[in-house]
Amino acid sequence: MLTITEENYLKAIFKSSLKETDGVSTNSIAKELETKASSVTDMIKKLSDKKLVNYKKYQGATLTKQGKDIAVSIIRNHRLWEVFLVEKLNFKWDEVHDLAEELEHINSEKLTEQLDAFLEFPKHDPHGDPIPDKNGNINRHNDITLADLQANEIGTVVGVKEQSKSYLNYLENIQLELGAKITVHNIVDFDRSMSASINNGNSINISHQASKNLIIKKSK
Amino acid sequence: MLTITEENYLKAIFKSSLKETDGVSTNSIAKELETKASSVTDMIKKLSDKKLVNYKKYQGATLTKQGKDIAVSIIRNHRLWEVFLVEKLNFKWDEVHDLAEELEHINSEKLTEQLDAFLEFPKHDPHGDPIPDKNGNINRHNDITLADLQANEIGTVVGVKEQSKSYLNYLENIQLELGAKITVHNIVDFDRSMSASINNGNSINISHQASKNLIIKKSK
């Protein structure tokens, strides 16, 4: 049995490994967990002793099969709980992350599988992130963002790259939720801001900063 | 914010205080938490510093208003989660306690209240224990047990005093669930065992050990 801290390290290494090519650096783990590099070194050694990460001094860390399986199953829990909170308990998508951070550490296969069934086997969490299946397979979605669209093109919102409360809240305020249809009218050359309409409603203006974090599926 | 350990101590003190007249002894807390008396003394001092328990050396501990409120709210969480697991995720009543022990520590008023609403404001958990309301009021039920019935009297199962897996499992096997109707036929003088029928079905034999832990409501 692992401690919550150990589980969080595995998750952090997994997340960083998606961005880094080879071994995950001590510093990036430290950044992810808001802790110090020296603490990371300590923990990596411990996880290495437990055969959950491969580690050679100064070479960064990679997850073993076993370590990766644990990380993915925690992410599975996290995303299922987020769905539960939004779908069943009427939470908003900007309110669920912190609670899911706690709920994800309750380790019970039966709990996870029953919850999955209760939610009718959702494929994505409230932020559009894919939910790993029971065997740990993840369907990463293509990363086309609103910023990639040209004028007059149309897309559907399928996820967000940035998950800060303020961003999620902003999106909700302008009705840009999962599944919303967005039509690009015009792109300003100077700052790459867009005017676009949401669900064929009023036209609004969206900054590049905002559009590049909105994952969409291009229509037609 | 309290640690999970601190919360568990408050809960343990609360539970013991229901059985003990005045201050809860160091030993009974140690027994409840399966820890050592010396650890308890350390923690009680800490909780006393935080004004959650009243403590004078060698005098035992009592909860302050604040400490009691926290304990009760954790129990509220615990029992609500047990209802969730049984009602929504199809767990059996002998499988939910350990999971609820973990879930109860997720502190979010919104989560608790939304869960309560989702479950349609249950009054009792799967073991018949009363769920404290939002303000911490608890409706303890009268403690008439099956062992208190005479021959030919009839009762309805409303709870259990003993919550071990083996007992709960046994009850389930003989269909003695919450709400079951039980009719006493005969009581053996020698060992106080009973023959009784469940839901007007076949007559079975129940030991005193079993009957005295089954809380019932006497019919008429």
Add this chain to the structure above:
DNA sequence: GATTATTTTTAGACTAGCCTAAAAAATAAG
């Protein structure tokens, strides 16, 4: 009321996880 027995507290030590400061290794610049 003195003497055991029990309970509780103290003292000191251990582990997990974290930190700061300094040393060592790796990387980047000149």
Add this chain to the structure above:
DNA sequence: CTTATTTTTTAGGCTAGTCTAAAAATAATC
């Protein structure tokens, strides 16, 4: 290729929570 910068590791120390063993206080017994 030598020096400066950055990254990583080590060394040592701190807190929370636990334990064992010993001391102190309370309770029980003679």
